[in-house]
Amino acid sequence: MNCAIRIQKLSKEFRRVAALADMDAEVPDGAIYALVGPNGAGKTTTLKTLMNIWRPTRGQAEVLGVDSTRLSPREFTRIGYVSENQEMPEWMTVAYLLAYLKPFYPTWDDALCADLVRRFDLPPGRKIGQLSRGMRMKAAFASSFAYRPELIILDEPFTGLDALVRDELIEGLLERAQGATILLSSHDLGEIETFASHVGYLEHGRLRFSEEMASLVERFREVEVTFEAAPTLPAAWPEGWIQPDTSAAVLRFVDTRFDRERSMSEIQRLFGDVRDVTFSPMSLRSIFVAIAKDARTAA
Amino acid sequence: MSQILNIVRKDIRGLRLEILLVLAATIAFIWVRRPDWLPTSEQAFSTLPHLNYSMEELLQLFRCLLIARVVHKESLVGDRQFWITRPYSWRQLLAAKTLFVCLFVVVPSAVADCALLHFARYSPLSYVPQLIGHQALLAALFIAPFFAIATVTRNLWQFAAPSVGLFAFSFLLVRLQPEAVEWLRIPSILTVVIVAEVVAIVLQYAERRVAAARLVMIGAVAAVAAISLWPPPDAVVALRYAADQTPVNIAFDPAPFKIAEDFDPELEIPVKIAGIPESCVLQLDGTRVRIAAPGGETVDSGWQLTNFFHDNNEGTLAAYIDRKDFDALKSVKVNVRVTVALTLLHPGNTFTSTLQDAPFSIPDLGNCWWNHDASMGMRCVAPFRRLPPVVSGVTKFGPDCISISGSIPAPVLKDLQAGLVNMGKPRYRIPWMNGYFENISLNPLVVDFIVVSDNASGGAGGWKFTYTLCSGTEVVVTTLLPGARILRDIDIHDIRLVDYWPKYAR
Numbered sequence: 001m002n003c004a005i006r007i008q009k010l011s012k013e014f015r016r017v018a019a020l021a022d023m024d025a026e027v028p029d030g031a032i033y034a035l036v037g038p039n040g041a042g043k044t045t046t047l048k049t050l051m052n053i054w055r056p057t058r059g060q061a062e063v064l065g066v067d068s069t070r071l072s073p074r075e076f077t078r079i080g081y082v083s084e085n086q087e088m089p090e091w092m093t094v095a096y097l098l099a100y101l102k103p104f105y106p107t108w109d110d111a112l113c114a115d116l117v118r119r120f121d122l123p124p125g126r127k128i129g130q131l132s133r134g135m136r137m138k139a140a141f142a143s144s145f146a147y148r149p150e151l152i153i154l155d156e157p158f159t160g161l162d163a164l165v166r167d168e169l170i171e172g173l174l175e176r177a178q179g180a181t182i183l184l185s186s187h188d189l190g191e192i193e194t195f196a197s198h199v200g201y202l203e204h205g206r207l208r209f210s211e212e213m214a215s216l217v218e219r220f221r222e223v224e225v226t227f228e229a230a231p232t233l234p235a236a237w238p239e240g241w242i243q244p245d246t247s248a249a250v251l252r253f254v255d256t257r258f259d260r261e262r263s264m265s266e267i268q269r270l271f272g273d274v275r276d277v278t279f280s281p282m283s284l285r286s287i288f289v290a291i292a293k294d295a296r297t298a299a
Numbered sequence: 300m301s302q303i304l305n306i307v308r309k310d311i312r313g314l315r316l317e318i319l320l321v322l323a324a325t326i327a328f329i330w331v332r333r334p335d336w337l338p339t340s341e342q343a344f345s346t347l348p349h350l351n352y353s354m355e356e357l358l359q360l361f362r363c364l365l366i367a368r369v370v371h372k373e374s375l376v377g378d379r380q381f382w383i384t385r386p387y388s389w390r391q392l393l394a395a396k397t398l399f400v401c402l403f404v405v406v407p408s409a410v411a412d413c414a415l416l417h418f419a420r421y422s423p424l425s426y427v428p429q430l431i432g433h434q435a436l437l438a439a440l441f442i443a444p445f446f447a448i449a450t451v452t453r454n455l456w457q458f459a460a461p462s463v464g465l466f467a468f469s470f471l472l473v474r475l476q477p478e479a480v481e482w483l484r485i486p487s488i489l490t491v492v493i494v495a496e497v498v499a500i501v502l503q504y505a506e507r508r509v510a511a512a513r514l515v516m517i518g519a520v521a522a523v524a525a526i527s528l529w530p531p532p533d534a535v536v537a538l539r540y541a542a543d544q545t546p547v548n549i550a551f552d553p554a555p556f557k558i559a560e561d562f563d564p565e566l567e568i569p570v571k572i573a574g575i576p577e578s579c580v581l582q583l584d585g586t587r588v589r590i591a592a593p594g595g596e597t598v599d600s601g602w603q604l605t606n607f608f609h610d611n612n613e614g615t616l617a618a619y620i621d622r623k624d625f626d627a628l629k630s631v632k633v634n635v636r637v638t639v640a641l642t643l644l645h646p647g648n649t650f651t652s653t654l655q656d657a658p659f660s661i662p663d664l665g666n667c668w669w670n671h672d673a674s675m676g677m678r679c680v681a682p683f684r685r686l687p688p689v690v691s692g693v694t695k696f697g698p699d700c701i702s703i704s705g706s707i708p709a710p711v712l713k714d715l716q717a718g719l720v721n722m723g724k725p726r727y728r729i730p731w732m733n734g735y736f737e738n739i740s741l742n743p744l745v746v747d748f749i750v751v752s753d754n755a756s757g758g759a760g761g762w763k764f765t766y767t768l769c770s771g772t773e774v775v776v777t778t779l780l781p782g783a784r785i786l787r788d789i790d791i792h793d794i795r796l797v798d799y800w801p802k803y804a805r
Contacts (some may be wrong), residue, residue, distance in 0.1 A: 028310035053378045081384035088381050089372075091313050103305045104386045140381075 002029045004151050004181035005050060012045050012205075019045040021205045022059065027183050027198065034213075035185040036284075037202035038292060043185035044083075046202070047155045050183075064151055077105050080144035082137070083155035090129030094122050094139050098146065100172035105147035113146035119172060134165035141169055145176050148261040152176065154184035159192060163259055166191065194282040201288065203295055213284075220287045221258040225251040225267060226276040234270050242294040249275075254282070254290045306395035307402070311367050317365045318403050324358040325407040330740050333418040334658075334666075334680050355741050361446045362404050367458040369399050370449035375503045377453055382661055383507075393504040396446075397527050404442060409434050416589070419680050419744050420666050428684040431437040434744055439489065441741070443496040450503040451513045451743035468520060480585060480602045482539065487526045495519030519701025526698065528600050530587075536640065539620050540786030545643055546574035549787050552613060564625045565605075566800060568616040568637055570789065576643070580779065581686060584640040588618040590796075591634045598624040602640075612660065614791075629797040637789040644688055644779035651694065654772045663687065663778045664749075677774070686747040688779040749776070 005027035012020040020042040027033040035043050048054045050061050051278035052071045061068040066075050089097065094117070102108045117124060120138035123131075128139060139156065144152065152173070158166045166188070173182065174195055186192050192197075192199070194211070209216070223241075225231075227249045238243065240257035255263050260279065267277060283288070311318065331354045373382045387689075397438050413423035423430065444465060452458040496519075499512040529626060552569035566588060588600040598620055605617040616639060641712055650661050654677070658668040679686055688694030 048378055051384050052382055073388045075388035076384060079384065083379065085379055086381050087377070087379045092309075100305065100309050101385065103301060116529075190387070 001026070004029050004031075004064060005183060006062040007035075007046075007050075007059075008061070009079060010046070010049065010056050010061050011058040012042075012049050012054060013057040018205050020049065023202075023205075023207045025200055025210045027181060029181055030179070031198045032182045032196050033184070033198040033200065034196035035183065035202060036192065037191060039187075040075065040204075041202040042205040043202055044155055045205075047081075047083075047153055047183070047185055048082055051079075051153065052059045058197060067100070070134075073104075077107065077147065078150045079146070080149035080152045081155075082140045082144050082153075082157055084137075084157060086140060087139065088136060090130045091127060092128050093125050094131075094142075095124035095287045097139065097143055101146075105245060106203055108147045113142065116142040116145055120168060132251045134161050137165070137169065141172055145172065148176075148180075150180055151251075152180055152182045152184075154182065154186075156187065158188050159188060159284055170195065184281070189285040189288060190283070195292055199284070201291060203292070207289065208295075216287065217260050217281065217284070219245055219256060220282045220290075221255045221263070221279040222282050223253050223255050223263065223267075224276075224280070225271065225274050227251070227271070227274055231271060236269075238266060243290050243297075253285075254294075255279070256291075276296065302391045303398060306373075306392065307399050310372055310395070310399050311587050313372060314365065314368055317368050321358075321361045321403055321405060322366050324354075324361045325411050328354050328358045328741065329411050329414045329418075332415055332744070334668075334744065334746070341590050342803070349651075350471060350631050358741060360425075361379060361700065362442070363462060364455075366400060366442065366445050367449040367452075367462075369396055369651075371452075371454060371458070374453050375450050376457075376509050377509050389504045393500070396799055400442060400446065405434055405438060408437060408741065415742065415744050416682055419682065420660075421682050422710060426682055430743070433683055437741065439493050439496070439703065443500070444492065447496045447512075447516060449497045449613055450500055451509055451516065460594075465520075468524075472528055480536070483531045484526055485533060488523050491519050491522045491526065495522075530599065536602075539785065540784045543680070543783055543785050545576070545783045545785055547575045547641070547643065547785050547787075549639060549789060551637075551789050551791050557738060564622045565617050565619050566793075568618070568789070572612055572614055576645070579643050579645045579782070580690075581607070581785075582642045582779075582781070583616075584642055584784075586618045586640075587615050587638045588620060589636045589638070590628060591636075592631050593633075594631075596628065598628065599796070619754070625796060626705075630795060632793045632795055633742050635791040639785075639787050639789065641785040641787070643782040643785060645782050647778035647780040649689070649775065649777040651773060651775050654697065654770055654774060656770055661776055664776060667749075680746045682743050682745075684745060686745070686749070689749060690777045690779065691749055692775050693772055694775050695773035697769040757790045 003026045005025070007023050007025045011018065011019060023042075023046065035046060037043055045054070049056050050063055050068050052068050054071055057138075061070060063076055065074055068071075088237040092100065098113055098117070101178065102110075102113075116122075120135075120142055122138055122142060126135075128136060131139060141157075154173075157169065157173075161169070165293075170191060176182075177185075177195075184196075196213050198211065199213050199216055201208045230249055231246060231251050233244060233246065241253045241255055244251065244253040246252075257263075258279065264277065264280070267274065302455070319467075334511050368785075374380050375385070383568060409430060412433060416423045416426060444482050448461050448465065449458055452461070489705075502512045502515065504506045548571075550571050552571050568588075570580075583604065583606075585602040585604055587602050590598040600618045600620050603618050607614060607616055616637060620639070627745045648663055650663070652659055652661050652667075654669055658667050661679065664686055665679045667677050667679035669677035
């Protein structure tokens with residue numbers, strides 16, 4: 001499998017505080033990889049280390065086949081990077097920003113650029129400093145998509161944007177997704193669920209899992225078991241079942257390794273005959289809330 | 300190259316106001332620093348009185364502002380700048396910034412140099428190497444340090460504090476630095492400064508290693524302070540003065556020193572002098588006094604440049620020591636070693652000029668003029684250099700001269716050729732009184748005042764002049780050229796400071 005990004009044992013420390021610890025991950029070519037996790041999990045650290053804004057403390061990452069610490073202008077002509085708190089040249093007008101950046105990119109596409117300006121409804125003569133937050137992000141998107149980058153890296157691109165702008169940006173992003181690899185970090189799990197092909201979950205600097213979205217959604221189920229009487233929880237609780245909660249004759253938990261037959265037989269082994277069992281699919285948001293709560297309980 | 304030009308074009312567009320400020324300040328600088336031999340009504344002083352005194356500082360301030368702004372356009376500090384994930388080559392970025400600074404700081408500065416030379420009646424084409432050298436020096440000392448500071452700061456606020464600190468440090472350095480060893484300290488400081496600037500700038504552009512670059516700059520400041528304040532090794536001084544084959548002899552004169560009461564702890568040391576070759580005079584490069592007490596205490600004055608009045612037989616050296624050191628050792632018998640570094644000056648060219656109302660030229664000195672209101676001397680303006688030491692005098696007075704002292708002496712030139720003239724007694728030389736850094740200015744012109752007197756005398760009684768300049772006076776100027784370097788130790792054994800310098804006892 002060809003990978004646009006390959007991360008091996010990547011660690012980043014700030015004054016001996018580990019922001020990222022031994023991270024291993026791969027972003028396949030053509031994937032839309034969503035890096036999610038709570039605040040301070042290490043998402044921005046990961047992306048900035050990949051972009052060689054920060055150097056790793058240990059380990060390494062390859063971006064487009066090049067060690068991230070050796071990224072040169074040649075690689076940057078193939079990468080589009082947008083961050084929510086990126087400092088833009090506020091004194092430039094939108095049109096001048098695009099005209100200024102054009103000579104840096106051999107693959108700059110004027111027609112695409114004009115299309116992006118039109119699609120995002122960007123005012124060409126307006127200074128970037130005078131743009132709203134949403135418009136500024138659109139300008140950043142346009143300036144990062146107009147050269148058809150092979151790899152697009154987005155750090156919390158939708159944070160603080162209203163729904164309309166978010167939809168416009170996602171739409172633009174998905175159009176660009178044809179032929180490009182996208183890695184983005186986001187809190188907006190609901191939005192990500194609709195278009196991400198892969199997902200990685202970071203917590204306290206550690207990548208808890210990294211897999212295809214379909215497989216993730218498939219292996220998580222909210223399980224509700226109804227008994228005749230109040231159940232007694234077994235001492236040996238299965239490893240993949242988290243967040244157990246009993247209420248009268250009902251037991252609820254999240255199965256993180258769901259397989260209908262295996263899960264069913266495990267329930268029967270532990271509880272014998274039960275009155276009813278339901279397996280409900282979970283939204284991405286529910287999955288991460290469950291994981292986060294479990295981590296907090298374990299801590 | 301196209302990327303460099305693309306970045307430069309962008310910076311020009313973004314910094315139009317700052318560029319205009321620098322260009323306007325440069326024009327004002329040229330205007331107010333023209334030589335003031337023009338009629339008073341046309342002089343800049345009356346036109347721009349408030350700018351006159353602070354023009355260099357104002358121009359430098361605007362230049363610093365422009366340098367900081369252009370570097371900060373692609374700030375090297377932080378992790379959120381849009382450009383750091385764009386395909387910038389650090390070499391091209393650095394080249395673009397350098398080109399911008401050349402275009403809007405160095406070139407206007409060179410144009411200002413040329414204009415000032417032109418106004419001072421010098422052809423810029425005759426001074427191309429000096430023009431280049433001046434710009435190189437300004438770049439090393441006035442541009443690159445601020446460029447380097449800008450590379451390790453994010454914005455103007457961050458830039459301001461270390462820049463003001465650097466100004467203050469330079470100011471203190473000029474004031475505190477002992478003056479007698481510039482020949483060693485200046486090259487050392489220049490080397491440290493240039494190396495640190497280059498390392499910090501390249502570190503930042505190539506690697507954006509902010510902490511390392513800041514450390515390099517702080518280290519350079521510490522090294523410059525250390526070089527400035529610590530005495531140079533004796534061996535290095537001895538090496539410079541090693542080739543001394545002159546017969547000059549200087550020895551302590553045990554006769555008590557008599558001078559008017561003075562409360563400064565300045566040790567005047569009478570000396571006997573012999574062996575000065577005919578027609579030569581001594582220039583003091585530095586004096587150092589070391590006092591050793593029997594208990595092992597020592598006092599070292601460090602190298603100092605003080606007055607040295609002397610003729611061919613006797614003279615007085617001087618050096619300052621701390622009051623507390625004097626008080627601590629004044630009553631015990633001590634050994635005193637006075638080390639004196641001298642340069643033997645011999646006559647160079649002699650020129651005779653008749654004073655006119657219009658500016659006139661004296662070879663080796665420059666374009667000169669004299670002022671009716673200050674008839675004891677004339678001003679000469681020279682490009683890129685201070686005037687050399689000179690002996691000056693009058694051979695013939697103009698018809699309207701008024702001699703205040705009433706004495707009409709023999710021409711100076713005659714005295715000089717007879718070997719009777721020296722630096723201290725009857726004549727006046729332009730001393731290298733100021734620290735080296737004070738001579739590095741944005742202004743390529745150096746204006747010096749030459750006292751032209753027929754009978755000036757110096758010493759304990761101060762200076763006495765005869766005011767004899769007027770239109771038609773014939774002035775003789777002899778330049779003095781440096782010759783042998785002389786290093787002498789004068790040992791004085793078993794004296795009590797309070798006995799020899801009782802005026803300082805309290």
